[in-house]
Amino acid sequence: MATLARAPRERLEAAIASLAPTPQWERLRGPEAGMVMVRGRMGSVGGAFNLGEMTVARCAVRLDDGRVGHAYRAGRDLRAAELAAVLDACALGPGLPASLAAALAAMDAAEDAARDDRSRRAAATRVDFYGMVRMG
Amino acid sequence: MYVAVKGGERAIENSHAVLAEARRGDAAVPPLTLPQIAGQLGLAVDRVMAEASLYDRELAALAIKQAQGDLVEGAFLLRAYRTTLPRFCASLPVETERMVVERRISATYKDLPGGQVLGPTYDYTHRLLDFSLAAEGDATSAPRADTPLNATMPHVTSLLGAEGLMRPEAPDQEREPADVTRDPPRFPADRSARLQTLARGDEGFVLAMGYSTQRGYGGAHPFAGEIRHGSVAVEIVPEELGFPITIGDIMVTECEMVNQFKGSRTEKPQFTRGYGLVFGHGERKAMGMALVDRALMAAELGEDAVHPAQDHEFVLSHCDNVESSGFVQHLKLPHYVDFQSELELVRRLRAEADLRMAEQQREAAE
Numbered sequence: 105m106a107t108l109a110r111a112p113r114e115r116l117e118a119a120i121a122s123l124a125p126t127p128q129w130e131r132l133r134g135p136e137a138g139m140v141m142v143r144g145r146m147g148s149v150g151g152a153f154n155l156g157e158m159t160v161a162r163c164a165v166r167l168d169d170g171r172v173g174h175a176y177r178a179g180r181d182l183r184a185a186e187l188a189a190v191l192d193a194c195a196l197g198p199g200l201p202a203s204l205a206a207a208l209a210a211m212d213a214a215e216d217a218a219r220d221d222r223s224r225r226a227a228a229t230r231v232d233f234y235g236m237v238r239m240g
Numbered sequence: 241m242y243v244a245v246k247g248g249e250r251a252i253e254n255s256h257a258v259l260a261e262a263r264r265g266d267a268a269v270p271p272l273t274l275p276q277i278a279g280q281l282g283l284a285v286d287r288v289m290a291e292a293s294l295y296d297r298e299l300a301a302l303a304i305k306q307a308q309g310d311l312v313e314g315a316f317l318l319r320a321y322r323t324t325l326p327r328f329c330a331s332l333p334v335e336t337e338r339m340v341v342e343r344r345i346s347a348t349y350k351d352l353p354g355g356q357v358l359g360p361t362y363d364y365t366h367r368l369l370d371f372s373l374a375a376e377g378d379a380t381s382a383p384r385a386d387t388p389l390n391a392t393m394p395h396v397t398s399l400l401g402a403e404g405l406m407r408p409e410a411p412d413q414e415r416e417p418a419d420v421t422r423d424p425p426r427f428p429a430d431r432s433a434r435l436q437t438l439a440r441g442d443e444g445f446v447l448a449m450g451y452s453t454q455r456g457y458g459g460a461h462p463f464a465g466e467i468r469h470g471s472v473a474v475e476i477v478p479e480e481l482g483f484p485i486t487i488g489d490i491m492v493t494e495c496e497m498v499n500q501f502k503g504s505r506t507e508k509p510q511f512t513r514g515y516g517l518v519f520g521h522g523e524r525k526a527m528g529m530a531l532v533d534r535a536l537m538a539a540e541l542g543e544d545a546v547h548p549a550q551d552h553e554f555v556l557s558h559c560d561n562v563e564s565s566g567f568v569q570h571l572k573l574p575h576y577v578d579f580q581s582e583l584e585l586v587r588r589l590r591a592e593a594d595l596r597m598a599e600q601q602r603e604a605a606e
Binding site for chain 1: 289290293294295296298299322325326327328329330331332333334335336337340341342343350351355356357358359382383384385386387388389395397398409410411415417418419420421431432433435436439440470473474476478480481485486487488489490492494496513515517518519
């Protein structure tokens with residue numbers, strides 16, 4: 105679900121389009137926009153406090169074979185939330201379709217690559233301290 | 241007395257039109273797009289999200305465009321929008337130890353696990369205007385290291401804590417934190433209410449209050465134990481699922497200030513921490529917040545609480561810029577009737593004073 109929550113909408117559209125037969129679904133709830141109250145920890149390790157809210161889009165769907173999928177995604181992209189819920193349902197049970205497995209793996213790989221690139225950009229600014237030794 | 245209560249409609253309508261024209265500026269210049277604001281005025285977007293207490297980059301960019309770059313007005317617009325959305329639930333506390341770090345520095349340890357990572361900062365710039373930016377520049381690209389940073393970085397305070405030198409945080413008792421958006425604050429305020437209020441407080445106010453503690457109005461001797469900025473995953477446990485799921489990532493800035501504590505009858509001398517956590521990249525705000533958080537602990541630690549930054553009611557009732565701005569600016573609303581009665585009162589008092597002074601003069605003359 106983390107993969108489907110983070111993937112850009114275009115990837116979700118492409119993953120749905122790659123499924124054969126094209127899934128049919130009905131909406132059980134939403135898609136709808138709302139908020140989640142984000143919490144932090146006092147002093148980074150203590151009890152919780154309310155930091156502030158973030159926008160979230162959510163959706164629940166049922167496929168015509170009865171599988172139920174859920175999605176919660178940061179932001180207000182209702183279409184993406186619905187697609188993510190459909191893909192969540194499609195990924196349930198045995199026999200993950202090969203095209204979906206490949207799409208999910210590609211989403212993860214893209215996310216990992218972006219994260220790795222940002223981290224290596226930050227790592228290039230890590231300070232290497234060196235000592236000056238006075239001779240004589 | 242006749243009081244005009246009607247008559248401003250056309251003037252207001254035209255004022256809206258003038259505002260729209262002024263906002264648009266020179267029609268020969270292309271209008272700003274939201275991706276331009278979100279991408280190139282990112283720190284303004286961060287401030288509006290933090291002070292509106294709503295994380296949504298696109299909406300914050302829209303608020304900035306609509307408010308012509310007035311960030312306090314932008315926060316107000318976003319706060320107003322926030323009231324139109326339902327709240328689904330609260331998240332699990334974000335784990336900043338697992339932050340995907342963009343920047344992380346410590347002023348207390350040179351060599352700390354994970355290292356000093358400067359990231360994007362103005363700290364080492366010369367603060368000279370860069371006229372090359374006045375020309376439309378091409379995209380630039382920063383170098384990349386061969387390997388990424390460590391996936392987790394321990395907090396500096398945990399290093400001190402391991403030695404028993406840091407006053408431990410009260411353990412997480414799964415207690416519901418205060419929510420100042422739903423329950424009016426009471427004083428003295430619970431620490432969860434203090435941190436929530438400071439996190440959404442005005443950057444200028446929080447900064448000035450923190451500064452006051454450094455200048456002697458609070459007796460703080462702080463060290464910037466650690467400042468880190470980066471993205472954290474947000475997890476929720478939806479009722480219908482019953483297990484935690486990740487819904488996305490948000491950028492935050494965290495500051496842990498290390499302060500002295502001289503100890504008490506029951507506690508040995510040790511360090512205490514002041515904590516700051518804000519949406520987006522806002523180091524000034526996170527540091528100010530950490531200073532004020534520590535100052536507001538004075539009474540709990542048995543210290544004299546005599547300075548403004550140590551006064552819960554003073555700090556927490558005045559740090560919100562939407563509230564402050566609302567109450568100050570309400571003075572612009574018509575007060576014709578109030579003022580009319582004040583006017584009559586002052587005239588009557590002056591007339592009485594005239595009589596009294598004339599009386600005194602007569603008595604003196606006799």
